[in-house]
Amino acid sequence: MKRLHSFILKSFLGPLAFTFFICMFVLLMQFLWKYIDEFVGKGLEWTIIAEFLFYVSATLVPMALPLAILLASIMTFGNMGENYELIAMKAAGISLQRIMKPLIILIIFISLGAFYFSNNIMPVASLKTSTLLYDIKKQNPELILKEGIFTNDLPKFSVKVGKIDKNTGMMHDLLIYDHRENLGNTDVTVADSGTMVTSDDKLTMNLTLYSGNIYQEVKQKRRDKNHPSRRIKFNVFRQNIDLPGNDLKRTNEDKFKNSYRMLNLSQLNNxxxxxxxxxxKSKDNFTRSLLAKHYFQKESKSIRNDSIKSQLVKEQTLNADSLFANFSSTDKLTSISYALDKGRKARENISRKEGEYSAQIKWIRKFTNEWHRKFTLPFACFIFFFIGAPLGAIIRKGGLGMPVIVSILFFIIYYIISMTAERFSKELVLAPVWGMWLSSLIVLPLGIVLTYKATTDSSVFNIENYVEFLKKINPLKLFKKKNA
Structure with a gap:
């Protein structure tokens, strides 16, 4: 049995590692395709990009690991079924459960490792990813000039170039707007040609212009509609422009550390x-304020100091209808108008607070969902194994053909149900338990049924059986029998 267990483990670990890296690569390329615009033209060093990809890869493990387990288990048992190895084991008296036993133990350890990863490592990776992505988005792009298009990549300048000689780097028909004074388009430079050369430390741009004019509008402090302007004609004009530099400025990670994705179980609870x-507390304070301002009215000091008037008021307030009936028509209209005004204000306050409280509850719900997510990852790994292993034994097809199609189909169904239920939970339609566990509860019976079918050697995917069944219930034959 030790040799058999060793053979089964080796047959499973190879496809698992292969499919895991395949899934990670596909998901990583999808992520890069989404944020490719944030990286282009930023002049980032390869170490920064490698660091970012490493952190992103860690955050993609919850999606890649269950899919890899499903695909690897289908491939492993499909290969053994295709090569008649499962039949030989069953002929030797070894049941499917005993064949799956070493892999079940391995999946248990993988699930425990996935829980540790989800609770301790992934929050740190999410924090690093969010912080680094924020810094990359803030990074100023390198100056890239295109013919006939205004470029704002140079800080405080807007540059348009007519033509660029790619061999010499000489630019022709330049139009430059200087916005360093933040006064609008009051400083315009037009030149026949020119060059822009960046210093070695990338902190200064050396600008050299030939045959042009500088148009400047001088704004006065007093409010005068007419502003004097001047024109400066030059043959050669040189200027050094300070650049912000391409070194990535790192943001303090404390800015993102309280987000729900950056916390472990205990931190999420706290x-x-x-x-x-x-x-x-906010609801309690609002309730008290609402009752004090719009429901109960305080007595005036003169009534409170006069015991006789206070007693009369107390007696009258006990019977509000009789008190209102004794009012004149004018007083009744005034009271009704006053009450309606109070009611409208109370309704507006309640409506406004309801929106605020709903937003706060949705934010709290994200922490609750993230708490459940720590457990759904290891459980998904466990479920997908009990779907993939019996499914591979039933299909009896190895390789990357049928297993890939079946795995992707099951994973897409699981992912759609998971995302839909989680969205319902965030919108307060479902409780967090149902929102985060609904996909697992739906897929779990499928794993039980497939395991039972594989154990009993049921031909679930045998198309000939379904064809024979349809022939038996052919409506034409039934109609002929009735007429006969």
Missing amino acids: QEDSLTLILD
Whole structure:
């Protein structure tokens, strides 16, 4: 049995590693395609890009690992079924459960490792990814000039170039707007030709212009509609422009550390409790304020000091209908108008606060969903194995053909259900437990059924059986029998 277990483990670990890196590569390329515009033209060093890809890869493990387990288990048992190895094992009296036993133990350890990764490593990777992506987005792009198009990549300048000689680097028909004074288009330079050369330290741009004019509008401090202007004609004009530099400025990670994706289980619990306590206090204060301002009215000091008037007021307030009936028509209209005004203000305050509280509850719900997500990853790994292993034994097809199609189909169904249920949970339609576990609860019975079918050697995917069944229930034959 030790040799058999070793053979099964080797047959599974190879496809698992191969499919895991394939899934990681596909997901990583999808992520880069989404954020490719943030990297182009920024002059980032390869170490920064490699660091970012490393952190992003860590955040993609929850999607890649379950899919890799599903694909590897289908491939492993499909290969053994195609090569009649499963049949030989069953002929020797070894059941499918005993064949799956070493892999079940391995999947348990993988699931425990996935939980540790999700709770301890992925929050750190998410924090690093968010911080570094924020810094990359803020990074100023390198100056890239295109013919006939205004370029604003040079800080405080807007540059348009007519033609660029790619051999000499000489630019022709330049139009430059200087916005360093933040006064609008009051400083314009027109030149026949020129060059722009960046210094070795990339901190200075050496601008040399030939045969042109500088048009400057001088704004006065007093409010005068007419502004004097001047024109400066030059044959050669040289100027050094300071550049912000291409060194990536790192942001303090404390700015993002309180986000729900950057916390472990204990931190999520603490943050959720704190936010819930703040929300409850806010609701209690609003209720008291609403009752004090729009429901109960305070007595005036003169009535409160006069015990006789105070007693009369108390007696009258006990019977509001009789008190209102004794009012004159004018007083009744005034009271009704006053009450309606109070009611409208109360309704406006309640409507406004309802929107605020709904937004706060949705924010708290994200922490609750993230808490459940820590457990859904290892459970998904466990479920997908019990779907893939019996499915491979039933299909009996190895390689990357049928297993890939079936795996992607099951994973897409699981992913759509998961994303839809999570969205319902965020919108307060479903409870967090149902929102985060619904996909697993739907897929779990499928794994149980497939395991049972594979154990009993049921031909679930045998098309000939379904064809024979359809022939038996042919409506033409049934119609002929009735007429006969």
